[in-house]
Amino acid sequence: RDPLERANRPQEPKAPFPYRTEEVTVRDGDVVLAGTLTTPLGVSGPYPAVLLLTGSGAQNRDEEIFGHKPFLVLADHLTKAGMAVLRMDDRGVGGSSGKVHLSTTADFARDALAGVRFLRSRREIDRRRIGLAGHSEGGTVAALAAARSKDVAFVILLAGAGVPGADLVLRQAEEMSRARGLPKEAVAAEQELLREAIRLVTAGADSAAMHESLAATTLRLRGGVADSLKASIELAQTSAAAMSQAMRTPWFRHFLRYDPRDALRQVRVPALALAGELDMQVSPAQNLPEIEAALRE
Numbered sequence: 001r002d003p004l005e006r007a008n009r010p011q012e013p014k015a016p017f018p019y020r021t022e023e024v025t026v027r028d029g030d031v032v033l034a035g036t037l038t039t040p041l042g043v044s045g046p047y048p049a050v051l052l053l054t055g056s057g058a059q060n061r062d063e064e065i066f067g068h069k070p071f072l073v074l075a076d077h078l079t080k081a082g083m084a085v086l087r088m089d090d091r092g093v094g095g096s097s098g099k100v101h102l103s104t105t106a107d108f109a110r111d112a113l114a115g116v117r118f119l120r121s122r123r124e125i126d127r128r129r130i131g132l133a134g135h136s137e138g139g140t141v142a143a144l145a146a147a148r149s150k151d152v153a154f155v156i157l158l159a160g161a162g163v164p165g166a167d168l169v170l171r172q173a174e175e176m177s178r179a180r181g182l183p184k185e186a187v188a189a190e191q192e193l194l195r196e197a198i199r200l201v202t203a204g205a206d207s208a209a210m211h212e213s214l215a216a217t218t219l220r221l222r223g224g225v226a227d228s229l230k231a232s233i234e235l236a237q238t239s240a241a242a243m244s245q246a247m248r249t250p251w252f253r254h255f256l257r258y259d260p261r262d263a264l265r266q267v268r269v270p271a272l273a274l275a276g277e278l279d280m281q282v283s284p285a286q287n288l289p290e291i292e293a294a295l296r297e
Contacts, residue, residue, distance in 0.1 A: 112141055
């Protein structure tokens with residue numbers, strides 16, 4: 001058995017819940033999104049509401065990963081606090097139609113606004129107090145949706161990005177490689193290979209061209225380091241080559257080019273940005289100052 005199946009998760013709420021739980025569907029054009037709406041009991045409406053937006057990749061409505069269900073925990077807490085909460089399966093996940101890998105952040109923003117329209121259609125929801133809370137890419141989606149619609153009353157970014165995707169990917173790789181204890185020369189080589197991979201992907205290069213260019217870059221880098229570092233550089237080439245293939249999806253191409261600050265500058269509602277101090281996926285030092293500056297602009 002998977003050891004995660006036996007892991008203790010005391011933070012996860014268990015039925016019966018002290019609030020209403022309803023299975024719902026939300027339509028965004030041809031895409032049907034399946035979700036769960038929770039509304040308070042014992043508190044008179046209409047209720048303020050929040051739509052939870054998942055991070056990158058194929059995620060279910062609970063944003064389940066590594067045996068954790070963070071959106072289930074958040075929805076439980078917020079509903080007990082008197083808010084209605086809507087959370088939805090991503091495109092192509094669970095009960096939702098569509099294909100997440102063929103979609104982009106702009107598509108997910110449309111899905112978010114479809115969720116807002118759904119909430120506005122419900123009599124128990126306060127139409128003036130509907131907000132978006134997004135984790136990681138969901139924060140980018142929340143800001144973009146809020147910039148496009150006056151129906152969004154507030155925005156919450158949980159480990160949201162404040163720089164273009166290409167900069168984010170490079171910082172992620174650097175921080176993780178340093179955490180693994182790679183020598184600085186190997187980290188620098190990996191960064192150069194990743195920059196080349198990003199350049200090739202955004203230029204639309206095919207697999208053969210990417211392989212040839214990365215191999216040539218690796219050969220050049222190997223020639224300028226001690227023998228003890230050559231294996232680390234070859235490992236960096238393998239990592240960059242694997243990432244370059246993953247980057248060729250429509251989502252990743254859009255992500256690499258997209259600058260979230262453009263939408264953040266257009267947000268005109270209260271915004272809260274939260275980050276984890278030890279987060280190596282979305283560095284707070286890299287992203288929080290840029291988010292704050294863009295919001296102030």
